[in-house]
Amino acid sequence: MADAEIGLIGLGTMGSALALNIAEKGFPVAVFNRTAQVTRDFHRESGELASRVIPTESLEDLVAAIKPPRAIILMVPAGDPVDQQIKALAPLLAPEDLVIDAGNANFHDTNRRANAKLPVRFLGMGVSGGEDGARHGPSIMGGGNRADWDRISPILTAIAAKAEDGTPCATWMGEQGAGHFVKAVHNGIEYADMQMIAEIYGLMRDGMSLPALRIAEIFEGWNEGPLQSYLIEISGKVARASDPHGGQPMLDVILDRAGQKGTGRWTAIEAQHLAAPIPVIEAAVMARNISARLDERKEIQDRFGPAPQPCIIEEPILERALIAGKILCYAQGFAMISAASEKFGWSLPLPEIARVWRAGCIIRSSMLNDMAEALTEHPDRNLIMAPAFATRLEDSLPALRQVVVEATRQGHPLPALAQGLIWFDMMRTGRGTANMIQAQRDFFGAHGFERLDGRNEPHGPWGS
Structure with a gap:
């Protein structure tokens, strides 16, 4: 009997949690994992939700268990595994059946699949929230044919996180890989937000010699103000935690080598193709790459000595600096989304993106309500020019400048916060120094230039 409203393939951590979420919201879900024992164990451990979980041990059984026209969510690793799974499913499905890639796919792969004239319908869907x-409500960013999204949206909006006003954090972003592109930018902002928090933590730990519990108290206090967000909240919690094996602060026993899955790197690479500057995100990716060079860092420290000195x-001031950094980072991220919208013809809904990020996802924060409002009023204007954020920047930028200057003077690295400040200083400079670059380019390569007075003299007087 075809009893399931939807199917799901891949019962890893995320797939299992999403399947239980679907079942809990009242939708029978058929599940499949290539290791049959995993499927059996999942069903057995589903507890009171087991009656709405239909375990299957073959793709044929999975397809047969779903009501047509079928919809099947793929929660498998990005890249070739997705292509292989679609290839295996295609002969079993009807043309109107829908395959939904809900993994961390590169949006170029999603574009390719959307344009490949597959024998079935296809959606790419970004899912954030860990x-x-x-399990309890992610942020969902859909991409593909709007009719396909509308068909499955009752389930997706039911399982999505809900903002404070009750709005589901699930929206169609546009055609092809639009959803996965927005998810990539989300992850880039996530990298940057985490890095800026880590930089401020480093100043408190190494520059101010504050113990972990005092740092926890500071983060907890900040979470009651303008910086209220999931990442600030959990930063307070991890700073307060103790190592169960020795009683030390947990942060003091964790190796300072950060992992990454590549989505932040994809964002930085794509920003270069779009000519959309996102230096805060690029600095965060760079910082993770440097963190991995643990042995090399220790060798260089032995040669040059530990640089950081007290920095009170x-x-x-630290709080306001972090507020400024956060605004500048988000402004860069939304500007990149705007650039992609124009290049790919997606008409990406910037205000809706801000609203989708208000709950469920890792970068959720109270600021996103104001960002959604600002982007609704002027979606084509840089976020830092919105009156509410321009005022906040006027208040917080002096603190950011003070923190960057003092930290740099004493040898504390603040790559993301510093790059935010540099970007702002460049953006507010009406006449920069690229005229020198244009003159150099014309001198050695006859590339030409534009004149301030508008005269039609494309080359300078420097000869051949």
Whole structure:
């Protein structure tokens, strides 16, 4: 009997959590994992939801268990595994059946699949929130044919996180790989937000010699103000945690080598193709790459000595610096989304993107409500020019400048916060120094230039 409203393939951490979320919201879900024992164990451990979980041990059984026209979510690793899974499913499905890639796919792969004239319908869907979000309500960013999204949206909006006003954090972003592109930018902002918090943590730990519990108290206090967000909240929690094996602060026993899955790197690479500057995100990716060079860093420290010196900065100054950094980072991210919207013809809904990020996802924060409002009023204007954020920047930029200057003077690296400040200083400079670059280019390559007075003299007087 075809009893399931939807199917799901891949019962790893995220797939299992998403399947339980679907079942909990009242939708029978058929599940399949290539290792049959995993499927059996999942069904057995589904508890009171087991009656709405239909375990299957072959793709044929999975397809047969779903009501037509079928919809099947793929929660498998990005790249070739997705192509292989679609290839295996295609002979079993009807042309109107829908395959949904909900993994961390590169949006170029999603574009390719959307344009490949597959024998079935196809959607790419970004899902953010980690295991807890998948289980209790993620942020969902859909991409593909609008009719396909509309067909499956009752389930997706039911399982999505809900903002404070009750709005589901699930929206169609546009055609082809639009959803996965927005998810990639989300992850880039996530990298940057985490990096800026880590930089401020480093100043408190190494520059101000604050113990972990005091740092926890500071983060907890900030989470009651303008910086209220999931990442600030969990930063306070991890700073407060103790190592169960020795009682030390947990942060003090964790190796400072950060992992990454590549989505932040994809964002940085794509920004170069779009000519959309996102230096805060690029700095965060760079910082993770440097963190991996642990042995090399220790060798260089042995040669040049530990650089950081005491750096006493008042806590409210640190808070305002982080506020400025966050605004500048998000402004860059939304500007990149706008550039992609124009290049790919997606008409990406910037205000809706801000609203989708308000709950469920890793970068959720109270600021996104104001960002959604600002982008609704002027979607084509840089976020830092919106009155509400321009005022906040006027208040917080002096603190960011003070923190960057003092930290740099004493040898504390703040790559993301510093790059935010540099980007702002360049953006507010009406006449920069690229005229020198244009003159150099014309001198050695006869590339030409534009004149301020508009005269039609494309080359300078420097001869051949």
